[in-house]
Amino acid sequence: MSVSSMASVQRVGAKQIDVFSPFDGRLVGSVPCLDASAVPGLLERARIGVRESAAMPRHLRARILEEAARRVELESAAFAILIVAEAGKTLRQAEKEVKRCVNTLKLSAEEARRNAGEVIPFEAYEGSESRQGWFTREPLGLIVAITPYNDPLNLVAHKLGPAIAGGNAVILKPSELAPLSALKLVECLVDAGLPPSVVTTATGGVDLGKALVELREVRMVSFTGGFTTGESIARSAGLKKLAMDLGGNAPVLVLEDCDLEPTVASCVSGAFWAAGQNCIGTQRILVHCSIYEDFRERFVSQTRALVLGDPNQRATDVGPMITEQAARRTEQWVNEALAEGALLLCGHHRQAGSYSPTVLELVSHNSQIWQQEVFAPVVILESFDHLDDAVALANAAEYSLHAGLFTRDLSKALKLARQIEAGGVMINDSSDYRFDAMPFGGSKYGSLGREGVRFAYEDMTQPKVVCINEIRQA
């Protein structure tokens, strides 16, 4: 599929980005490779978008988002095939992502309709009894949205949906590794009636991203991606709003009274969904010593049963990693951990960009693979004696998105939910649970803002107060 005719701004003679399948290396499509020199043209178009978007009444924004949701749903199969082709997710995982995208767009339509502002109780402040008023939620103006490769459709919808609901214009820079689903989503929005200038797609690499972030006219940069990129954006953005959805290193605590069978199944899924390339993927599983051996045996056996291979096949559980380079980096981190004393329980076979689901134990807490986000199909098991030690280990990471815990004891669960430092604590679920309407984001280092449609929408709008002073005759 060539997407060069899609709603992106192109330059005559511009270079192309070729998008290859992570599984078999075939060419999936190509998009223009814009660089910083394209930015003035992009900005000119986006300025029109700012005016057009703000002029759309809320009912129209909502109708367009609903109609786009309908079109994505109608084209579910094509979207899923495209996600598999460009990102290497398995067909089942891609289908789930498409469903979530439909929901994200519908939720955005609801925000456009309902979340317009509030009455301000001026009379609650002594001396203001003669005043009445309200605040409305106004657009910010121009938002730059930058997205990663791993959920190439729904993470884009999480930026475009709330931004459009709020009456903003967007310059969207999708991942250069997997930009095609994003462009197809923009096509659906335009076919649904969105004025094309409201979303300007800008396909390119790091230099383009940097130049967009630096633009003075941009009111907000909404970024999802890695820490290094987030730090670079924060350094160059200047005075504008930043939303940072960065990485994780998710712990899951397994207590002695858990229901072992569903716990193991949930942890295996949490660790290896999307080949572990998942910001809330389970990375460290801390298991009470009394059930550790039983848990380990079942966990390794279920991991070995996972089908690694062609993501187009419905039977496949784990597809390839995004690039061979990413798989090589994973292999290297595991080799380092093994050299530092870790024990390999299964996996650690690489073939080109495919890396088999890998389970480690006895991993040094100084290893990169313990301390940093692995973002790969690798998980660490560790046993604990005392719950307080497990909480300390869970909280030892510098940054955190989600955590999970398994127990039948509600009091323990609620206490742990308070103690664990994370943006979300999933009880009797692995860290890998997300519903698109809930507030979603990180805790500790690097976390700025929340996604989840209502929360992103509120971040992407600004309150404007109108206050009426009733002149009362003496």
Ligand code: NAD
């Ligand atoms: P990445 O940071 O390498 O790239 C993300 C995007 O940033 C790409 O579009 C890239 O071109 C752009 N970019 C790179 N350098 C830039 C710069 N200096 N200025 C502006 N833009 C720049 O991330 P990735 O490898 O595509 O994605 C994986 C990362 O994303 C992981 O760390 C993962 O945890 C994180 N992630 C977070 C969430 C979340 O919601 N918290 C969701 C998915 C992925």
